[in-house]
Amino acid sequence: MPSQTSASAEPAAAAIPPTRQRIIRAVLRIIGQDGIAAVTNRRIAREAGVSLGSVTYHFSSQHELLREALLHFVREETRRFTELADAGEAEGVDVDGAAALAAQVADGTVFDSEHIAPFELYIQAGRDERLREAAAECFAAYDRLAVQILTALGVPEPGRLAAHTVALVTGLQLRRLATGSPAEELTDALLLLVRGALSEEAERAG
Secondary structure (H helix, E strand, O other), X not given: OOOOOOOOOOOOHHHOOHHHHHHHHHHHHHHHHHOHHHOOHHHHHHHHOOOHHHHHHHOOOHHHHHHHHHHHHHHHHHHHHHHHHHHHHHXXXXXXXXHHHHHHHHHHOOOOHHXXXXXXXXXXHHHOHHHHHHHHHHHHXXXXXXXXXXXXXXXXXXXXXXXXXXXXXXXXXXXXXXXXXXXXXXXXXXXXXXXXXXXXXXXXXX
């Protein structure tokens, strides 16, 4: 049976066997379309275009399927955002530039079934303790990314603000999903957070 991975390991998507990756993406699509209750081995096999035996070979239980689907999504998201953060840091992007980049990313995020699925999985982690470790790994990965970005922007004590930043982004993305609110709300909120932290540090120094 293939071994499990963690979000902190962040293997490249190409390192995941093609069949396993197709199954994981199928699980995300099913959850995003019809919820976790719709995840069955037969539905997964049909959606992924694989045999029923392939599903049970790669994943021994539904819990493992849900866990790996959540971790896979977060690995892909953090990899993409880390590449953007690295590029911005190399170009010396300031706070306004970072906010503009965040707006571009948020505005370009389409809430398709694969992007809706993680919200369902986080809620499921509140019901199923077996998923909480995976959910914690996911938020830890986002926290590390937030620390990198805040550090590059010169924000003091980035570790102290990382979880708040991630919570802000997650909450506003959920609001966008539910209400169709504009991406500018996210940009404005991030600017308030970062500028507030920088202003607080300036007052202390003064």
